[in-house]
Amino acid sequence: MGEHYEQYLRNNRSRHLEELKQYLSIPSISALSGHKQNMVQAAEWTAEALRRIGIEHVQVMPTGGHPVVYGEWLKAEGKPTALIYGHYDVQPVDPLHLWDTPPFEPVILEDKIYARGASDNKGQIFMHIKALEALLAEDGTLPVNVKLCIEGEEEIGSVHLDEFVEVNKEHLAADVLVISDSVMYAKGKPAICYGLRGLCGMQINVKGPSGDLHSGLYGGAVQNPVHALVQILSSMRNEQGEITIGGFYDQVRYVPEEERERFRSLQFNEEQMSQELQVAELFGERGYSALERTWVRPTLEINGIYGGFQGEGVKTVLPSEAHAKLTCRLVPDQSPNEIIERIQRHIDRHTPPGVSVTTTLFDTGKPFVTPVDHPVIQAAGRAYREAYGVEAVYIRSGGSIPVVATFAAVLNVPVVMMGFGLSDENIHAPNEHFHLENFDKGLLTLCRYWYELAGIRSNDAIRNGDNNCSS
Template sequence: MNKQLKKVLQSKRDQHLEELKAFLRIPSISALSEHKRDVQQAAEWLAQSLKKAGLENVRVMATKGHPVVYGDWLHAEGKPTVLIYGHYDVQPVDPLDLWETPPFEPDIRDNKIYARGASDDKGQTFMHIKAVETLLQIEGRLPVNIKFCIEGEEEIGSPNLDPFVAEHRELLQADVLVVSDTPMLEKGKPTVCYGLRGLCGLQIDVQGPKRDLHSGLFGGGVQNPIHALVHILDSMRNEKGEITIEGFYDRVQPITDEEREAYRALQFNEEEVRQELDVPELFGEQGYSFLERTWVRPTLEVNGIYGGFQGEGIKTVLPAQAHAKITCRLVPDQDPEEITRLIQRHIEKHTPPGVKVSTQLFDKGKPFLTPFDHPAIQAAGRVLEKAYGVSPAYTRMGGSIPIVETFHSLLNLPAVLMGFGLPSENFHAPNEHFHLENFDQGLVALCYYWFELEKALGQQ
């Protein structure tokens, strides 16, 4: 089957890429209400693609927000069932002027496809559909049962997927969850991710006087909300990169010696990261490597800060308000709701006189960890080595996919996070792209995986 598989994939490559371009042209930005119809269009496009691939029971299922697309193939009697999760919504495209080509006009250059969603996550979700379609064309059957659950709200924190999963437990029940929404360690190094950080986010709103004031008349006599906000934010971290919020680290699991040795064995080049980012030096919590800081240590980052006059030149104003958005990446066993309460308590304690402070809560998700010696994880490593010709890396990931923990807690599913993007592909930024070499090799790996998974889970 190996030679035939690669031959079929090669013969279908141009067709697959044209279909992917059609998918990428749909501006399915879940965060912006003006794109609600586009998000619906993307869901309907996906449903048609699943039907064309040979999936059955395909449905566009309503939620209180954007819909979930479901489809299945359940004719492998007595064999394991796999739930494939992905998302079809994308991030906003701002700043638009930094895109070399329009974000929703896919362009292939240097063997990369450029468009919003190319890597995160339309391209990778599309690969799963094409892998199933290819196997059904070649074999007429699949070695395992397959279910697809593709949502349209991942980029806004999946607010409606938890209740959707809870309501449809029987429909979504499976033996393992497979997700391709994580990056490879680096170019040419396929990766199986076995852990994700959790997430909590909030906005800090500082209110001073009831209106903007003339800084000459009132400056020095009234608290400046921007100064107050800077004081609050500065109190959250020290010069060593440590988070100073009381209780923040209380539940953090220490890194084991085995994990540290495994990360050292990856021989990750921090200097290359520094050069790629064009910064004078890397910075983070002292006593930890870059991988440890970004995979297994929690963070608190200011994502945005604004207030006062933003135009060209200067305006001598004492602003009435100031705002900041912060997010924390969390690790086992931190709870996002508890961390949010600790941050709110810290803000109250460090609010200077003369202003009122409130908070708005946003995304939250629990961290997740699967033992990397789980049979499904090891099966993924074997097929990646077969497709790429090199040993894979087993890693954790600094990002968050909150729904993975939901599938685990509600359906008791182990998760295989086998992504094909690269950290340099600008997901969430202008000029997002996807390396087509990973589109090609990843399709081969996914086709192999279902056969390898049948054997691995059948031996349990």
């Protein structure tokens, strides 16, 4: 471990935490129009933080929505170029009354910093900035070239970033994409996430009579849209948890037995999970463990269903319409657009007489996976081991970050997800916080990673590894 940057980080820890508090104090809520000026403020704060440490050509670049902050340092001749991605926007804070401390008045309690964005993602992208600061301050140089792309719309689906990446793909060209916007496997157990599921979703709208009807006068003679919707939804999954949409599993990539064995070696406690969730037992597609069901198998979930009378008591009504929202988590090599088409064909085949059905589509995102044996992934493992003193585990995530697949496909680069959060840090919920143990060790990990990356023999090895990354 390089004592030079380690000592620098210790000496400057108090200042860094005060700067992080400033960053977290900006209510950069991308979903709420009333915070548009705060979004500009957060972008400018991010840009100035990059300029102060010596990052060059820093720009606050406009998009169709909130701006992207870009900067670069490209003086490591012959060394690889890493693109660092993160986001400065945060989730809304509701319900406010459940916060123990004000969400935009950061406070440190029991070696945790509490504020909205502390873990997701201001705290983690701030660590990248401070790691680069330490290396530049101590060495006057960096072991690799870096570019930074820090957006302001991740929490609303990165609605303008796909276009931004396409338009600026030469500007963003790199050999590896590094992201710290994920969690460790457990406290004291760092994890490298090498795969994410994709996403597609829709709203199903079932329309029956022109208006609500008296269920006594018309019940039994007119199709009930709620019954029709329930029938359609019930036809999509069987009692074994298998999705019955025609062709749904056709493109699902085979998971090698050695990868399944790695999952088993993590000794995930399914009983503990069911107890924590307060459910009698877990449920899912037969033949797979809970980790496999959430990491490498696709799903179809009903996220909401509504129609008819919702108030207190009884209203004997036959409703005019009913609606459901559903989303699918997808795995390589499933195409979101193909899955949507298959669901729509299934709906057409299973719509009962007497109603009409339309669908409203939501945003989509492709799945991605980088091979575990890729040099950039293994370099991350060595960096974690140096900083944490334990071996990192290699995991997939059941969640989706659609722009990751966009970066991987458009820029043709492997992706390394080096997260430092913990799953119990109330991300997206009241009392979000970040453990400062991982702030400290995470900074050391990131500093070490750039040296490990610089030591890989060629840019071709970084870009391609033994296998290509895929989405």
